[in-house]
Amino acid sequence: MSTSKLLAAALPAILFSTAALAAGETIAVFTKNQTNPYFQTVRVGAEVAAKSLGAKAVHYIPTKPDSIPEQLSQVEDVIVKKPSAIVFVPVDYKAMVPGVEQINDAKIPIVNVTDRSAGGKFLAFVGADDYSLGLETARFLLKEIGGKGNVVILEGVKGSLTNIDRVRGFNDAIKEFKDVKLLASQPANYQRLQGLQVMENLMQSHPQIDGVLAANDAMAIGVIEALDGANRKAKVVGINGTKEAVDAIKTGKLLASGDYNGFLQGCIGTLVAIRALRKEPIVTEVVLKPTVVNASNFQPYDTPLESRSCPSWNEAAALASKPN
């Protein structure tokens, strides 16, 4: 997007924001943890969107990462404080349903972001499709290694929704290439150190590995360190499009990272919430198309989160799979 176009998109928002300052809605933003950079992108997206419309984002993050009881008690707190609306990433898509129902009973409008809740009533769902993210990222790597060779998969936390879908996407992509052999699919629990160690171990039993599909960026970076340490070369992809991954793409160490686009999810989720409060038309479902960040398209991802801007409502609405 050109600068002038960006400005044109931002200008009405700026004008509008001064007019709407009086409204000053408070949006409670629930995310899973403070440790995964992905949720930081969601939070910043929400803040940028809220600011652009003259509202305020307040964050609720469990101190123990992904803690179900903690998020439940935060839900209870928030019902007492009564924010204007809630943007909600459930720490667990099933276990948090009672919490969502409590919010519904309290008649606080709520938008579901990232992980689709198994129940409860939401204004809208904004998320990405982990399966197609895994599929597209894997396809990119498999084409890059010439559609043939040996690959390994590094899985995330067993049983987590993101991991199940991403790994399924990886496997389906591998099936499309007859000359690609899957040597092993091993868990490294989304952890950097485990990514490194599992890769070191796999290199012991497999003298030739051409490609590595890691279910997140932290493991992918661990894999790169393992390869460097053993003086071996392989193409590596990760998922999440983190800052670190973009840096590794720039230096040519990482081939690509499937972008889960947390910033955009935070943006659109918050835009929907505020627009609903202002009785403006909204969309009820946005499932973002996967973007595979690589050496040819990393530039927009190379800017600090805070200085990125949210799309205009028309652009955001165009991404919707289900308009209102």
Next chain:
Amino acid sequence: MSIASDAATRPIGLHLSRETQQLAYRLLAVALLCLALSIATEAFFTANNILNVLRQASLLFFLASGLTLVILTGGLDLSVGANIGLSACFAATVIKATGSPALGTLTGLATGLAIGICNGLMVAKLRIPSFIATYGMLWVLHGITYYYMAGETIHGFPPGFRQIGSGYFLGVPIPVYLMLAFLLAGTIFAQRTIWGQQIYAIGANPVAARLTGIPVDRRLILVYAFSGAMAGVASIVFLARLNSAEGDIGEAMTLPAIAAALIGGASLFGGVGSVFGTFIGALILTLVLNGMNLLAVNANWQPLVTGLIVILAVWFDMVGRRRT
């Protein structure tokens, strides 16, 4: 109080030989595990893989060896994992800001040590049970780290510094030398110095230890300080190996570190255990992961296999102990 009276009446000569026999059984357990893996896959028993396993075990050993001294006094240090996180992040910041790996290393070690001294003061002077004191410390450290890092990672360190984690000397990885040095120093300290013997005595019977004039408070502060400093060492090796720092790097290591000490024969009641035993414990845990990766055990079964092997290893050890 049977453990205590047992320790008090047991002649020194017999005490040592029994310890030695127990160690022999633990080594036998490792040997059996290695034998089984050698038969199962030819990738296991190679110089390369043995060095690989030793290097992987080193991080866990650094963490668990300091912890072992705490466990010997009948205490527990739950803050070691969180300690690694904060120490690594501070060290990384200093390296980035000053460009000096030496200053960064010093910062990491000092942070770890300071946290350990705080733990020691809480346990020895305020008489807070160690489980609670260090559990509280864990949350304090997480709080500081998560706030400080805000979901970001710090990455990219000078090649000279990286040598600590990924370098080689005469074909052997540097962390392996560090591990052997700490193993030797720790063993001599615990088994051959008066301070070491006093630590065993405190764990066996704290009241008796106090009455015999052992400066219990100072020794307690010493062991927690040691445990904290070793977490500092682990954080530096971690940084040098992984080339990046993030808030939650140590979180997944606390329980394995405690397990390594206990698998190595330490007792949570205090007075029993050794640094060498902990080395064996760390080795067993690392071998299990290595073996599963080499054999490409299905990801679904890996937690189960890990659990079974840990239980088997300790059971084997218990049988050996009853015999002696």
